[in-house]
Amino acid sequence: MDTSSDRPVILxxxxxxxxxxxxxxxxxxxxxxxxxxxxxEETLKVVAEHKPDLVLLDVMMPRVSGFEVCRTIRSDPETSNTLILIVTALNEASDFERGVQAGTDDFLTKPVNKVELLCRVKSLLRVRHLKNQLDRTLAYLADVETSSRDQD
Structure with missing residues (x-):
């Protein structure tokens, strides 16, 4: 199923x-x-079920922390390419380091600035779109290459 024209899904x-x-x-x-x-836990269920393009992820959440959610998303081949923007009140260097180690794509500190949020979200979604385009182009080239070999 080609979902390239569908609206992006943000969790x-x-x-x-x-x-x-x-x-x-x-x-x-x-x-x-x-x-x-x-x-x-609910975040992990929604990610598994809906495969969002981008997750805006708080770190300090009940049951499973945002850092652990991030690691779990990254470790699952079905969701490992999900974009993750950690949105947190934590702002120590060690917190950012933990987020990077967990696999986040970007950070935003609370209180959130609307312009900064929109810039980061648009940028990450643009990256997602370009990666999808690249994947489709590479698949097309692989098909063309296979077809030309089959004709030889």
Whole structure:
């Protein structure tokens, strides 16, 4: 199934409903589908079921921390290419290092600036789109190469 024309899917994972509402409001102008999760376990279930393009991931969540969610997403071949933007109140260098080790693509500190959030989200989604385009082009070239070998 070719989903290249579908709207991007963004998952907001945060245990505070006010944070989820704020991020949803900030993303309203984007042409995307928004899903939400309120703890780490629910986040992993939503990621497995819906395969979002991007996860806005809080670190301090009940049941499973954002760092562990990030590691789990990265370790599963089905979800390892999911883009992850950690959105957190943690801002120590060691926290950023833990996020990088867990596999995040980018960081945003709370309180979230709307312009910065939109720039990062658009940039990450552009990267996703270009990677998908590259994958399709490489698959096409592989098919052409196979076809030309078969004709020889």
């Amino acid at each position: 907001i994972a945060d245990d505070h409903p006010q944070n989820v509402e704020l991020l949803e409001a900030y993303l309203t102008g984007l042409d995307c589908e928004i899903l939400t999760a309120s703890d780490g």
